[in-house]
Amino acid sequence: MANLLTMKLEQFIDFDPGERARLDELLSYPTETYERGKPIIREGAKVPNIYLVLTGLAARSKTLRNGERQIMALLVPGDLCDVEVFVLERMDHDIIALAETTCVLIPAEVLEGLLSEFSKLTKALWWSTMTDSAVLRQWIVGHGARDSREQIAHLMYEMLIRYRIIGQAANDTFPFLLTQEELGDATGITSVHVNRTLQQLRSEGLIDLRNRTLTVLDTDGLRKAAQYESAYLHLTRTERRDEEVSGRAGDLVDPSHRGAVRDTAEKISSLFGSGTS
Amino acid sequence: MANLLTMKLEQFIDFDPGERARLDELLSYPTETYERGKPIIREGAKVPNIYLVLTGLAARSKTLRNGERQIMALLVPGDLCDVEVFVLERMDHDIIALAETTCVLIPAEVLEGLLSEFSKLTKALWWSTMTDSAVLRQWIVGHGARDSREQIAHLMYEMLIRYRIIGQAANDTFPFLLTQEELGDATGITSVHVNRTLQQLRSEGLIDLRNRTLTVLDTDGLRKAAQYESAYLHLTRTERRDEEVSGRAGDLVDPSHRGAVRDTAEKISSLFGSGTS
DNA sequence: CTGGTGCGTTAACACATGTTAGGAAGAAGG
DNA sequence: CCTTCTTCCTAACATGTGTTAACGCACCAG
Numbered sequence: 001m002a003n004l005l006t007m008k009l010e011q012f013i014d015f016d017p018g019e020r021a022r023l024d025e026l027l028s029y030p031t032e033t034y035e036r037g038k039p040i041i042r043e044g045a046k047v048p049n050i051y052l053v054l055t056g057l058a059a060r061s062k063t064l065r066n067g068e069r070q071i072m073a074l075l076v077p078g079d080l081c082d083v084e085v086f087v088l089e090r091m092d093h094d095i096i097a098l099a100e101t102t103c104v105l106i107p108a109e110v111l112e113g114l115l116s117e118f119s120k121l122t123k124a125l126w127w128s129t130m131t132d133s134a135v136l137r138q139w140i141v142g143h144g145a146r147d148s149r150e151q152i153a154h155l156m157y158e159m160l161i162r163y164r165i166i167g168q169a170a171n172d173t174f175p176f177l178l179t180q181e182e183l184g185d186a187t188g189i190t191s192v193h194v195n196r197t198l199q200q201l202r203s204e205g206l207i208d209l210r211n212r213t214l215t216v217l218d219t220d221g222l223r224k225a226a227q228y229e230s231a232y233l234h235l236t237r238t239e240r241r242d243e244e245v246s247g248r249a250g251d252l253v254d255p256s257h258r259g260a261v262r263d264t265a266e267k268i269s270s271l272f273g274s275g276t277s
Numbered sequence: 278m279a280n281l282l283t284m285k286l287e288q289f290i291d292f293d294p295g296e297r298a299r300l301d302e303l304l305s306y307p308t309e310t311y312e313r314g315k316p317i318i319r320e321g322a323k324v325p326n327i328y329l330v331l332t333g334l335a336a337r338s339k340t341l342r343n344g345e346r347q348i349m350a351l352l353v354p355g356d357l358c359d360v361e362v363f364v365l366e367r368m369d370h371d372i373i374a375l376a377e378t379t380c381v382l383i384p385a386e387v388l389e390g391l392l393s394e395f396s397k398l399t400k401a402l403w404w405s406t407m408t409d410s411a412v413l414r415q416w417i418v419g420h421g422a423r424d425s426r427e428q429i430a431h432l433m434y435e436m437l438i439r440y441r442i443i444g445q446a447a448n449d450t451f452p453f454l455l456t457q458e459e460l461g462d463a464t465g466i467t468s469v470h471v472n473r474t475l476q477q478l479r480s481e482g483l484i485d486l487r488n489r490t491l492t493v494l495d496t497d498g499l500r501k502a503a504q505y506e507s508a509y510l511h512l513t514r515t516e517r518r519d520e521e522v523s524g525r526a527g528d529l530v531d532p533s534h535r536g537a538v539r540d541t542a543e544k545i546s547s548l549f550g551s552g553t554s
Numbered sequence: 555c556t557g558g559t560g561c562g563t564t565a566a567c568a569c570a571t572g573t574t575a576g577g578a579a580g581a582a583g584g
Numbered sequence: 585c586c587t588t589c590t591t592c593c594t595a596a597c598a599t600g601t602g603t604t605a606a607c608g609c610a611c612c613a614g
Contacts (some may be wrong), residue, residue, distance in 0.1 A: 188421025
């Protein structure tokens, strides 16, 4: 399997073969699989491992005393769950599995060792962290200044890009594993209103959501509906149009980029499936 | 003047005199002052300096096409505005002055040099970054799962703690430099409704807000109103009750801590004013 | 003193979203 | 095949928050 972590970090930094090899080694640590709905890491836990999502979907979430739950970030394959363990003593939120999810458990020392060895990797990890923060900021903007339709459109558009980046959104179709209730927890909207909003997006011909699979029928329309702006994901190399990675999501972050590398979604696996070692 | 940055980072790590001296040197770089309302750093900018707030109040904010503005974080004296410049190419949001604000402009190379020299400092900076993220997460929880009264109470309670930490909230009174409109931008509420909510908090006897100064009349009541939970600020040493720092905000994050170090707010300057070199 | 200008304050009304409740459709399991 | 459970969907009603608009007050400049 392609190294998803590498595919993600490559959006920012161009690794050499040695570095890639080291990254690949990380994937050889033991994995663990979690059923849908089960916690992967609990708030308050001291965790000795770094969790990397391989398959499925996880979320950062927080539960208030009154039982309300707020999802604060979605973690797709290739994402790290808990870089904070390097510094902060305890998790300040839960990581939960929103679908059957498999993670690699990388001992913290191992990754820490790698980091001091390769400062490039250190930089890449900082990038990943700061990008996470940027996504959080975007999430806040969403809640404060967007209505429900814009919010959900935005979430979908962001997920499309992120699945593209890891090569799993051919034809603008990708796994969308959230229930409407969970979508509500992510956006701060009730599931009833989520439903209303989905109907609307469907009737506008923007999306097709069925069987946990989302197809974006009109990427331009969806971007517009989302008031999407590309900068916050900090896809440095994509924006710079580095050939190696820009085919994945280039047309999404910058429509004018299309044509050049159109319909490359299908080629991604051949391009990168073997390019990670 | 006490080194505000040191006071803040001390919440996490105990520096030795040499390290403190180096931190103090950072404050000797040129400062710049910004009028209320003026931008300090603009979205999209490539910035060669790290900005450290010395006095006043700044905010991370984002403006949408339709003119709506969302404030995503408040920066009080001692806070760094743009650590991201080490890694990300451009700012993905604005930093604006909400009051007349003075910043030190530390050349990025200088701080970067310091970081490789002292890994403790590196850790402290990571701490600061990850804590920022944690605050963002909290902010999201606020928007999604709290009503206006809880949100505003929460913001006030957090600010009380943060001003305590830098020794500027004696008697639970501290500068509260936000207009109601800005409070609205921070919480995603209209200024009209902010006003309604403030009236309510006043009539409940929780706060006294006048002349840009906030006095918390009932810390317990406010904490309760805010559904506040301490963990997210990651005040490691405060929670551990390290004497050196726990007097500042200990009773706020853990009410049982009171008595032990009550009314220490006034002593803070004598304890730490000279303790930073 | 006088006219701005920004901020706080209220009031009346509109509407997006929440709440509650129940039924339909599909998946899982015996 | 039937039962059970989850998720999706819809309807009627309730309400928190937004909108608009107007007035007062403090502060400042001239």
